Amino acid sequence: MIRQLTGSERQLAAIMLGLVAVVGVAMAAAGRNDTMGVHGLIVMLFAGALMYPLFSAIGAPEPTEDREASYYDDPIKVGIVLSMIWAVFGMFMGVWVAAQLAWPGLAFDGAWSTFGRLRPTHTSGVIFGFGGNALIATAFHVVQRTSRARLAGQISPWFVLFGYNLFCVLAVSGYLMGVTQSKEYAEAEWYADLWLVVVWVTFFVLYLRTIARRKEPHIYVANWYFMAFIVVVAILHIVNNLALPISWGSAKSYTVWPGVQDAMVQWWYGHNAVAFFLTAGFLGMLYYYLPVRAQRPIFSYRLSILSFWGITFFYMWAGSHHLHYTALPHWVQTLGMTFSVMLLVPSWASAGNALLTLNGAWHRVRDDATLRFMTAAAIFYGLSTFEGSFLAIRPVNALSHYTDWTVGHVHAGALGWVALITFGSLYTLVPSLWKRERMYSATLVEVHFWLAIAGTLIYVFAMWNSGVIQGLMWRTYTGDGALAYSFVDSLVAMYPYYIARTIGGLLFLIGAIIGCYNMWMTVRAVPETVSRQGDLPVAATVPGE
Amino acid sequence: MDLDHDTVVAFSKSWGLFYLMGFFLCAVVYAFWPANRKRFDRAKNSILDQDDKPWR
Structure with a gap:
């Protein structure tokens, strides 16, 4: 390297x-x-x-070959490795906190291991650690291949990758020590946030400069999604994290946003983190790796453009549906609700586009677990965006809000959509990057697929049940108008579902560990692809062209 | 003009809607512009090329 x-x-x-x-x-x-x-x-x-x-x-001989003749794959490889390490860490923390809800003794009386400190290590670990590294790696891969140009920098890709991981390490280690901004998905404190701004702007400039070097005249739609991901996450991150530290030597800071404006800014950030971190970038993966794996072009390129602009402009306004029945002005709540419902159109356009691409290749979906990962991801994307639009409707939200239904919805998206599309993309990417014929074991990919599906379904069904029961118990009145159940009654009713949730998460974690082993063995044990040097058009091998 | 809450609401309820509809029209026109068809077809097929080297 x-x-x-x-x-x-x-x-x-x-x-x-x-x-x-x-x-x-x-x-x-x-x-x-x-x-x-x-x-x-x-x-x-x-x-x-x-x-x-x-x-x-540092004293090794300098490279002699022409670097511009090949793509820059080293940072992508490291990004994939980091992504899988974070996946195992983040998912393990998830299983642990899930188990704590069923068996509170699993905090072992430590301050660092209480639920409140461990939970953000799970969310940041899987969203930023696993998802973020996978996004950076695939963004570097897709932009080079679709632009037919090498990354526009030798050092900056490494700076982006390692700088980003330094942010993740600072965030997660801070939570364990009790450092938090108390903003969901933005818990990291001010100095980590400032560092992320530097890293992210470098990422943006690197991406733009690579696009500017492209040899392919049209910018393929996957790049648009990756660009939206980078640009919007920068805006969201900066605005939501405007804060004043109490001193230059303290980790503690206070946000500049007062009262309900803070809530609005936070959920504008929070929901658009779902939209642009957990959706736009992963749609970029979907629009590249699914056609490549299925060996069929996307069903409708026009539709992909329309759904891109739909998602970009509708999502921006949807965040206030997190604040139904609060001090937020009623019309802002209604605005968020309306845009959330409209979002179903571009979301289903993308999901439908992906599934129609596979029309005629269903035998491949049956035989190839990697392609099936991406197919299932598109299906879960369709399901969870429908559920999201539904839950954003104010009267529905009256039942679902603050219950486990929300948790189930998030995991239908995060496990079913984000993680499945990532695993599908990585199983496509690993053999091609390391120039291997295939993955080490197709059977293990198959095992991973079924563990992931089983884990997701167990998790989501458990949370649907517990969420609806919670919501109903909290709003059941006796004949004389008093609440029929105490909070603790509803907590006791959750017990079996919390155990089921832990088992679902554990299955998902085991799948990810098997995936790590399979990728490791692919690199170690599968022979390199025989070079196709002799199988190129004559013109391409003429020197000096 | 007084920039109070009602003014901002009125602005966002009128111009906010118009610019969104205008934007939607632009996106539709771009997507369905006849001359773009060839470019889109090329783009969606070009990612399937097996060639794994940057173009010079």
Whole structure:
């Protein structure tokens, strides 16, 4: 990896790592005994850990081959590995917190291991760690292949990838120490947020510059989705995290948004994180890897354009459906509800487009578990967007809000759509990136698929049941107008569903671990594809062209 | 003009709607513009090429 870099690029990387380490020292000095001091130490260790591979190869001979003749795949490979590590970590934390709800003793009386601290390590671990790394890796892959151009930088892809992972490490380690902004999916504190801005803007510039170098005149639609993901996440992140630290040496900060405006900004962020982090980028994967795997072009390219603009413009307004029956002005709630219902049109356009692409290739879906991963993802995408539009309707929300139904809905999307499309894409990507004939074991892909499906269904059905029961128990009145059940009554009724949920999550986790093993063995044990050097058109091999 | 709550609501309920409809029309026109058909067909088929090298 380091051998691909020229001498001056290696020096630049060393200087950048040195600067990061200096920032770490400054944070440790300013923070002292505050959690920020510990984070300073973590930043130093992170930079030091990256210096090791850099300096062990810094004197190696420079690359002699023409780098522009091939795509830049090293950062993608590392991104896939990081993504799978985060998947196992994040899903394990999910199973643990799920088990804590059934058996509270599993917190082991530690402060760091209470539900409130562990839950964000699960959400950030799977959304940002697993999903984010997969998005960065596939974005780097798709933009190069569809633009027919190499990434527009040698160091910046590494900066984006490792910088992003430093953010994830700071976020997750902070939660365990009790650092939080108390904003859902934006719990990380101000210095981590500032760092993410730097990383994300670099990502944006890198993506734009690569598109600008394209040899293919038309920008394929998957790139539009990835661009929307990058641009909008930058906007959301900056606006929602505007905050003033109580001092330069403290991890604690206060948001600039007061009262109900804070709630509105937070859920504008929160729902668009679902829209642009967990949907737009993954639709980019869907529009590239599904046609490639099925070896059929997308059913309707026009429809993909219309659904792109539909999703981009409708989603922006949907966030206020999280604040039904609150102090938020009624018309803003209604606006959010209306746009959420309208969203069904572009969402189903994408899901239908994906499924119609497979029309005529259903035998492949039957035989190939990787393609089936993506097919199931499209189906779950259709189902969970329908459920989302439905739950956003105010009277429905009166029953579902604050219950496990919401949790079930999120996991229908996160497990059924996001994780399945990611696994399908990675199973397509791993053999092609490492130039292997196939995955190590098709049977294990099949096992992973069925574990993931079974886990998702168990999870979602358990949460539907418990959510509806909760909602009904909370709104049941006796003849004289008092509440029929106490909160604890409803909690006791949840017990079997919480156990079922833990089992569903555990099956999903086991599937992911099997996936890791299968990918590892693919790289280690499957022979490389025989080079097709002799099977190219003559013109392409003429030197000097 | 006084920029109070009602003014902002009135603005978003009128111009907010118009710009959204205008935007929708632009997207539809772009998607169905006859000259774009060839370009779209090429784009959706080009990702299926087996060639895995940047073009020079």
